[in-house]
Amino acid sequence: QDKPVQATDLVEIFEKLGGKHPGFRKAHAKGMCATGTFTPVANDEFAGAALLNSGQLPVTMRFSLGGANPASDERAPGTRGLGVQIKLPDGRLHYFTGNNFPVFAGKDPETFFGFLSTLLPDENGKSNPAKTMEFVKNNPSVQANVMWNKTAKTPASYANTQFFGLHTFYYDNADKVRTKYRWEIVPTLGVKTLEKDEAAKMPEAFLADTFAKQLADGEVSFSIVANIGEAEDTDVDPSQQWPADRHQVTLGKLTVSSAGSDVCKNINFDPNILSAGFKSSDDPILRMRSPAYAVSFGKRLSNQ
Numbered sequence: 001q002d003k004p005v006q007a008t009d010l011v012e013i014f015e016k017l018g019g020k021h022p023g024f025r026k027a028h029a030k031g032m033c034a035t036g037t038f039t040p041v042a043n044d045e046f047a048g049a050a051l052l053n054s055g056q057l058p059v060t061m062r063f064s065l066g067g068a069n070p071a072s073d074e075r076a077p078g079t080r081g082l083g084v085q086i087k088l089p090d091g092r093l094h095y096f097t098g099n100n101f102p103v104f105a106g107k108d109p110e111t112f113f114g115f116l117s118t119l120l121p122d123e124n125g126k127s128n129p130a131k132t133m134e135f136v137k138n139n140p141s142v143q144a145n146v147m148w149n150k151t152a153k154t155p156a157s158y159a160n161t162q163f164f165g166l167h168t169f170y171y172d173n174a175d176k177v178r179t180k181y182r183w184e185i186v187p188t189l190g191v192k193t194l195e196k197d198e199a200a201k202m203p204e205a206f207l208a209d210t211f212a213k214q215l216a217d218g219e220v221s222f223s224i225v226a227n228i229g230e231a232e233d234t235d236v237d238p239s240q241q242w243p244a245d246r247h248q249v250t251l252g253k254l255t256v257s258s259a260g261s262d263v264c265k266n267i268n269f270d271p272n273i274l275s276a277g278f279k280s281s282d283d284p285i286l287r288m289r290s291p292a293y294a295v296s297f298g299k300r301l302s303n304q
């Protein structure tokens, strides 16, 4: 657990846990692509950002289930994700790629990898919950995520799911004044989950149909909001939430116009690709995401 973990190690363990599925994403294999627009809201904290001063911008997004299995059961609670690619007029891209849990499972790639390792079946093909419990006890930084997973309910729809950026990012304005923030994507239709018995009555795959129906019935949209960090809020640890009372500003609104295209296939929703003025923090999980996504991108495009 002490030796540095590489992006290839993480992709490999995802494949061990979720199976080898050539041509699919090595995480969030099952998903749905959608297109829409981003309508910015100007504000002082992000003054001068091209992202918020270029009018309405085209968006490609992908909603997904966690895990490497492209046939995941959508009735199960657990990870849901959203990748958002916003295209600026000069061709520059800005990504927001987040999940529905508010804290990550580990403060760094080594802890995350160590945790995943405990979930692997042993030589008899059996999982060993005691091993996982022992790891969780000894690694406080995975505990909040494990607790979240214990109580998480099945999301009723992607349109009723809130997504968290988890990591800390910065925006430096022209006067070099820095805004430190963490973003969230909040559904206009509200967060809705299914109780166990309700979920059991659903078909194994219902998310695409539910979404299409909501889109046909009215507007499906989300707000992108930024929680503004204070000096004592961690910059580098996505396993720790910031206090809930931080000043919040709206960056803009994401409105979905269509769902179900396959344009996401050739997109790598790398959260470190940001438009002018924005920067990633040194959060080691955030930094690990670029190489891991690149490994997966290369593999899936070459049908591995």
Ligand code: HEM
Binding pocket: 010, 011, 024, 025, 026, 027, 028, 031, 062, 063, 064, 080, 081, 082, 083, 097, 098, 099, 104, 109, 112, 164, 165, 166, 167, 238, 267, 268, 269, 285, 288, 289, 292, 293, 294, 296, 297, 300
């Ligand atoms: C070290 C930690 C992480 C690793 C190794 C990792 C790895 C990956 C990989 C390999 C993919 C597939 C990329 C592709 O083929 O295009 C992926 C997709 C994704 N990840 Fe992560 N990830 C990590 C952390 C996170 C975190 C913290 C979040 C949420 C804040 C997140 C959200 C997502 C989402 C939403 C997708 C799907 C994007 C899409 O639809 O293309 N991941 N991740």
